[in-house]
Amino acid sequence: MPRPEPIKAVRGVRDIMPADRPLWRRAERSAAAVAERFGYEEIVTPIIEPAELIERAGEDSDAFAKELYRFVDRGDRAIALRPEATAGVVRAYFEHNLNQGPQPSRLYLIGPMFRYDRPQKGRYRQFFQLDVEAIGSAGPALDAEVIEIARDWLSTLGLGDLRIELNSIGDHRCRPAYLEELKAYYRPLAENLSAESQRRIEQNPLRLLDSKAEQDQPFKARAPRITDHLCDECSAHWSAVRRLLDAAAIEYVLNPHLVRGLDYYTRTVFEIFPAGAAGQQDALAGGGRYDGLAEAEGWPPTPAVGFASGLDRVTDLMAAGDSSPVAVVVLPEGELDVAASELARICRTAAAVAVDYETRSLESKMRSASKRGARWVVIVNEEEASRRVARLRDMTQREQTEVRWEELPTRLA
Numbered sequence: 001m002p003r004p005e006p007i008k009a010v011r012g013v014r015d016i017m018p019a020d021r022p023l024w025r026r027a028e029r030s031a032a033a034v035a036e037r038f039g040y041e042e043i044v045t046p047i048i049e050p051a052e053l054i055e056r057a058g059e060d061s062d063a064f065a066k067e068l069y070r071f072v073d074r075g076d077r078a079i080a081l082r083p084e085a086t087a088g089v090v091r092a093y094f095e096h097n098l099n100q101g102p103q104p105s106r107l108y109l110i111g112p113m114f115r116y117d118r119p120q121k122g123r124y125r126q127f128f129q130l131d132v133e134a135i136g137s138a139g140p141a142l143d144a145e146v147i148e149i150a151r152d153w154l155s156t157l158g159l160g161d162l163r164i165e166l167n168s169i170g171d172h173r174c175r176p177a178y179l180e181e182l183k184a185y186y187r188p189l190a191e192n193l194s195a196e197s198q199r200r201i202e203q204n205p206l207r208l209l210d211s212k213a214e215q216d217q218p219f220k221a222r223a224p225r226i227t228d229h230l231c232d233e234c235s236a237h238w239s240a241v242r243r244l245l246d247a248a249a250i251e252y253v254l255n256p257h258l259v260r261g262l263d264y265y266t267r268t269v270f271e272i273f274p275a276g277a278a279g280q281q282d283a284l285a286g287g288g289r290y291d292g293l294a295e296a297e298g299w300p301p302t303p304a305v306g307f308a309s310g311l312d313r314v315t316d317l318m319a320a321g322d323s324s325p326v327a328v329v330v331l332p333e334g335e336l337d338v339a340a341s342e343l344a345r346i347c348r349t350a351a352a353v354a355v356d357y358e359t360r361s362l363e364s365k366m367r368s369a370s371k372r373g374a375r376w377v378v379i380v381n382e383e384e385a386s387r388r389v390a391r392l393r394d395m396t397q398r399e400q401t402e403v404r405w406e407e408l409p410t411r412l413a
């Protein structure tokens with residue numbers, strides 16, 4: 001009998017192999033650690049949701065409908081594989097009465113999302129997100145807080161060189177008038193625009209601002225800016241968010257064309273890119289305030305803010321960079337196995353540590369520690385071991401100081 005064709009994975013999904021799992025685990029663990037340090041608790045919601053829940057959250061966003069994995073189950077119910085976590089987290093918040101507890105509820109989730117998009121590098125049909133949501137508060141401090149979480153997490157992973165783009169898109173009070181102004185600006189220009197943008201003038205004018213089509217670009221620059229048309233409340237919120245970010249020394253650039261793909265946003269929106277990259281496709285994270293989503297889902301109006309970050313993209317960059325899971329390498333000079341392992345044990349109370357026990361020159365050990373991307377090197381020879389001191393070398397600053405063994409954990413923390 002002829003052997004049947006072997007069956008390969010579904011298009012646009014991927015296997016995360018054992019060789020890559022340590023990187024992913026590191027990203028996931030530090031996501032949990034950073035979120036928890038800010039008082040966020042983990043929530044796990046189902047991968048399947050009623051299709052209507054997702055559809056209500058993305059009412060007029062065309063991408064949403066086209067990309068949704070939607071099917072009818074054996075009980076004739078319309079089900080969606082979640083394309084993002086926010087709609088489900090908000091549903092769970094109300095369904096389990098978190099709205100009756102202390103506000104805001106600070107929640108995070110890590111898990112797979114599904115979008116039927118055209119697969120390419122960094123864009124998959126099943127991908128993983130860290131999702132962070134603060135539900136039940138309108139305060140601008142929370143907008144700044146979730147941006148700080150994203151920044152801290154990416155920095156911890158060695159991806160601190162970021163471009164944070166920020167905008168405000170107003171709310172139900174000021175946006176309608178602005179949209180009329182935007183339509184009035186674009187209508188006479190219609191025939192010069194891409195077909196997609198022509199369609200959007202009446203249907204979804206805000207999205208004209210993030211058109212990627214070459215021929216639309218010159219018109220974007222002169223388009224009216226929503227930040228010039230904010231109502232007093234949105235305007236006060238907008239300056240408060242920026243003030244808070246300034247005070248936290250978080251750098252950002254204002255991007256008046258940033259509107260985001262999902263329709264539920266109000267006020268603050270942001271996207272985070274690796275510095276140097278441009279375009280939607282490279283965003284490491286995106287989010288914003290969504291004060292209207294709860295109501296769109298049929299719950300009492302409830303303000304909220306959050307972001308999500310794609311772990312596939314983050315781990316890709318971590319792999320490309322030279323960040324290392326080993327923060328410290330202990331380099332004994334000579335036959336010092338016992339001393340070196342004691343030294344490593346002390347350092348391990350503060351950081352991930354490896355010992356280079358090989359018998360080769362100090363220079364060659366230094367080269368290999370630098371190749372692994374170690375942040376610190378701790379060098380010790382016999383004389384130093386007898387005094388219980390070591391040379392601590394900062395591999396980025398290229399500075400070296402003598403430190404007592406007992407002081408190492410505080411220096412490395």
Ligand code: HAM
Nearest residue numbers: 084086123124127283284285286287288306307308310
């Ligand atoms: P989003 O911008 O659609 O926002 O997705 C957030 C991040 O998920 C993106 O910046 C990107 O890193 C990653 N991502 C999106 N699509 C793909 C894909 N096809 N393949 C790989 N990675 C992808 C949201 O999902 C909102 N729920 C964020 C949010 C939370 N807003 C408020 N709270």
